[in-house]
Every structure is written in structure tokens, then in C-alpha cells.
Amino acid sequence: MSPGDDYPSVALHGVAELAEPDWTDAGDELRRLPDGVAGNLNVAARDRIRHPAGCEVRFVSRGGGPVRLTLSAAAETVVRPFWGTFQGETVLELGPEPTDVELSVPEPLTDLSPAAAAEAAGAFDPLVCRLRFEPWAPVALHDVRGECRPPEPDEVPDRRYLAYGTSITEGAAASATHLTYVSRVARDCGLDPVNLGMSGAAYCEPAVADHIAERDDWEVATLSLSVNMANRGFTVEQFRERAAYLVETVAASDHDRPVVCVTLFPYHADLRESGDRERARAYREALASVVEGCGSGNVSLVDGRELSPADGLTTDLLHPGDAGMESIADGLAPRVADALDG
Structure with a gap:
């Protein structure tokens, strides 16, 4: 029902x-x-x-x-x-x-x-x-x-945009839900947004991958992967393995549906003197290697550092505020539109 x-x-x-x-x-x-x-x-x-x-x-x-x-x-x-x-x-x-x-x-x-x-x-x-x-x-x-x-x-819009990711995708620090990057991208592209952001809990689990792949109500997806895993102690190899299953499963569900993968946005690991820059770099490179090895023409990669300037973050140096959300959307919307047109 x-x-x-x-x-x-x-x-x-x-x-x-x-x-x-x-x-x-x-x-x-x-x-x-x-x-x-x-x-x-x-x-x-x-x-x-x-x-x-x-x-x-x-x-x-x-x-x-x-x-x-x-x-x-x-x-x-x-x-x-x-x-x-x-x-x-x-x-x-x-x-x-x-x-x-x-x-x-x-x-x-x-x-x-x-x-x-x-x-x-x-x-x-x-x-x-x-x-x-x-x-x-x-x-x-x-x-x-x-x-x-x-x-x-x-x-209503005739195409849907599904977004999976962390609290940044869910919109934790945006002043309102219509100001999240997901809502902004959807509006800019004339799409209907489906937000599957999971604050503190986006672990690229197989059940999520299978669910997204089985859904028939979206035409383009973004997968923002995943500062939650970087902050929760998952090894780079564990992340690579889970991300690979997620990306490959979602991409293979319908080769006419583009999947845009987004690496880690700038965050405290990059910005603090005590931050683990090597771990952040390894996570970004792991997702890049997953996309490169996917073999599906409907998958593309965006470097999160190109979307969100550090001064768009809130003071926790993790979550984008309204300015950061706007910046992410301004950079991501053209990539989503290009993926749909391609």
C-alpha cells in the first residue's frame, strides 16, 4: 500500500x-x-x-x-x-x-x-x-x-533528483530546508528533490545502495561520500569497498540515470593545524578511484573542495552554513544539468 x-x-x-x-x-x-x-x-x-x-x-x-x-x-x-x-x-x-x-x-x-x-x-x-x-x-x-x-x-516537476549523503546533505546547518544545497540544486535545475541525507550516519551501507538502485522515482542522483565514515574511524579500504558497492550498484540499476559522486567538502581535517590532511586526501582519492574503476558511462566525479569555500562553513569547520550551501549548489547544479543532458 x-x-x-x-x-x-x-x-x-x-x-x-x-x-x-x-x-x-x-x-x-x-x-x-x-x-x-x-x-x-x-x-x-x-x-x-x-x-x-x-x-x-x-x-x-x-x-x-x-x-x-x-x-x-x-x-x-x-x-x-x-x-x-x-x-x-x-x-x-x-x-x-x-x-x-x-x-x-x-x-x-x-x-x-x-x-x-x-x-x-x-x-x-x-x-x-x-x-x-x-x-x-x-x-x-x-x-x-x-x-x-x-x-x-x-x-510538479517531471523529473526527480535523489541525494544521498551526510548531515550536509540533510541540511543540518542551513537556516531552512529550502536553503540546503539539495533544494537549491533542484530549484536551479527544475527538478523535484528527494533528500536521503543521514546526519552522522551515512556509512554507504549495502541496504542503502540496494534501495536507491531499486527505486524507479528518480532520474539523477548525487552521492556525497562520506565525511561520516572519515570521522567515525572507518579505514580507507573499508570506505573504498563500501563506496564501490554503492556507486556500482546505483549506476548499474539504469545506465540512463546519471550518478554524480562528490568527494569530501573542505572540513576540519583540511583546515586545522591538528587536522589529518592525509586521511582527507586518501578518502578523496579512494572515491576518485572507485568512479574511475566503475566502468559505467553514467557516473561522474566532482571534487567537493571546488564547491565549498572554507569561509562558507559554520564555526565547527564541518557544516556549510547558508553561504556554503549556496556555493555548493552554484557549482553542483551545472554538473547535474550537464549529466542529465549528456
């Missing part, structure tokens, strides 16, 4: 499975991976896929009338309404107590000229309401009331 079957009047984007939340007696928790996949991952990854990075509830109001949704979250978090690519003026606060939110099409969007509507639509129709969740806490949907429907295929 599809996750959306319980809520036929909306689309649950980026949601692979619904589960019972552990902070409330009702509702359905939005999860980014099926339990059968998550059960074969490390404990931290099992927790992170409960956090709805890049997940959205989408709908189109029938007649523009109000739509009411009931939502809750395991801890304090927010959800940001967008209308197509137009950012809503309000930020909705959520917590463990189920909260009702009411959304109507903003009046100015009902009066767009045809030319302005065509220019503004981009890959999304401006009348598509998108509730965009932050990765701060697990979220549950309880109820949808009002006259609405899921978006039609021509009202």
Missing part, C-alpha cells in the same frame, strides 16, 4: 512509509525509508530517516477554499508553506500536541497575469501548496479536511 492511500486528497512527497508515532496516540509519522530498509542500517541512520528532511505534504485547493490539516511533532519544530516556488509569509510551529493549521490560496496568487503565472510557475504550479518540513524532529500527519486534491503530474 502506498503511504498516500490513507490521505487520498494530498500527496506525501519524499515519504516512503507511514508509522505509529511514539509521542502521541494518533496520527501517522512520515518516514523517508521503509522499515525493511531501515532495519538493515546502523542505529543512527534508523533514527535519522524518521526526520522528514525534504518531505512535503502537497495539495491543490478545489476552488481556492481553506484546507485544514492536523499535524504534530516529537519536539518543537516548524513547517513552512510554499505555493509552488513562492515562499509563504508565515511559519507554522509544531510540537507534541496535535495542531490544526488552515491554508488558503494567498489572494495575490489568484490574480497573476498569464505571463506572470507562466514565468513564476517554473517546475511547480503556483497553486500547489507545499508544506515543507524541517529535519529537526519527526512529524506526524493526523487529518486533512477541506476540498483539495493531489497535484497533477503537469503541476
Whole structure:
């Protein structure tokens, strides 16, 4: 059964499975991976896929009338309404107590000229309401009331971009989920993003590789590999072996789907006097050798150091802030577009 079957009047984007939340007696928790996949991952990854990075509830109001949704979250978090690519003026606060939110099409969007509507639509129709969740806490949907429907295929992007990686991919230090490099690349390229970033837990596990390869809902993928393994004591050879299985499995799933691999962004190992520059270099060279030896024409490599200047990092010298996310997207989006066009 599809996750959306319980809520036929909306689309649950980026949601692979619904589960019972552990902070409330009702509702359905939005999860980014099926339990059968998550059960074969490390404990931290099992927790992170409960956090709805890049997940959205989408709908189109029938007649523009109000739509009411009931939502809750395991801890304090927010959800940001967008209308197509137009950012809503309000930020909705959520917590463990189920909260009702009411959304109507903003009046100015009902009066767009045809030319302005065509220019503004981009890959999304401006009348598509998108509730965009932050990765701060697990979220549950309880109820949808009002006259609405899921978006039609021509009202959303016709191609999807899947991103796997660490907290940098998940968007840990971005001010909001729409400011992550994944969201920015998707917007720049007219793609629909699927975020499989796993903060502190991107260990290139075979279960992730098999899952991504088996999915038929993406046309291009980026694999950002993997500062988590470098920081968690995996040897270079262990990283090489796991990265090779991941890259080769995903690439072989469909040779018409490009796979862009990204080496380590600049981080504390490169920048601190006490940093292990040799280890960072060896990790980057290991991924480069995996891509070179892959033998699939749909795989390419990007050096993460070329995408993220050091002054775009936060003070932990690991996570890109908003400026760093923008820089990564500015460099990565053309590579993704070229891969799709090639």
C-alpha cells in the first residue's frame, strides 16, 4: 500500500512509509525509508530517516477554499508553506500536541497575469501548496479536511533528483530546508528533490545502495561520500569497498540515470593545524578511484573542495552554513544539468 492511500486528497512527497508515532496516540509519522530498509542500517541512520528532511505534504485547493490539516511533532519544530516556488509569509510551529493549521490560496496568487503565472510557475504550479518540513524532529500527519486534491503530474516537476549523503546533505546547518544545497540544486535545475541525507550516519551501507538502485522515482542522483565514515574511524579500504558497492550498484540499476559522486567538502581535517590532511586526501582519492574503476558511462566525479569555500562553513569547520550551501549548489547544479543532458 502506498503511504498516500490513507490521505487520498494530498500527496506525501519524499515519504516512503507511514508509522505509529511514539509521542502521541494518533496520527501517522512520515518516514523517508521503509522499515525493511531501515532495519538493515546502523542505529543512527534508523533514527535519522524518521526526520522528514525534504518531505512535503502537497495539495491543490478545489476552488481556492481553506484546507485544514492536523499535524504534530516529537519536539518543537516548524513547517513552512510554499505555493509552488513562492515562499509563504508565515511559519507554522509544531510540537507534541496535535495542531490544526488552515491554508488558503494567498489572494495575490489568484490574480497573476498569464505571463506572470507562466514565468513564476517554473517546475511547480503556483497553486500547489507545499508544506515543507524541517529535519529537526519527526512529524506526524493526523487529518486533512477541506476540498483539495493531489497535484497533477503537469503541476510538479517531471523529473526527480535523489541525494544521498551526510548531515550536509540533510541540511543540518542551513537556516531552512529550502536553503540546503539539495533544494537549491533542484530549484536551479527544475527538478523535484528527494533528500536521503543521514546526519552522522551515512556509512554507504549495502541496504542503502540496494534501495536507491531499486527505486524507479528518480532520474539523477548525487552521492556525497562520506565525511561520516572519515570521522567515525572507518579505514580507507573499508570506505573504498563500501563506496564501490554503492556507486556500482546505483549506476548499474539504469545506465540512463546519471550518478554524480562528490568527494569530501573542505572540513576540519583540511583546515586545522591538528587536522589529518592525509586521511582527507586518501578518502578523496579512494572515491576518485572507485568512479574511475566503475566502468559505467553514467557516473561522474566532482571534487567537493571546488564547491565549498572554507569561509562558507559554520564555526565547527564541518557544516556549510547558508553561504556554503549556496556555493555548493552554484557549482553542483551545472554538473547535474550537464549529466542529465549528456
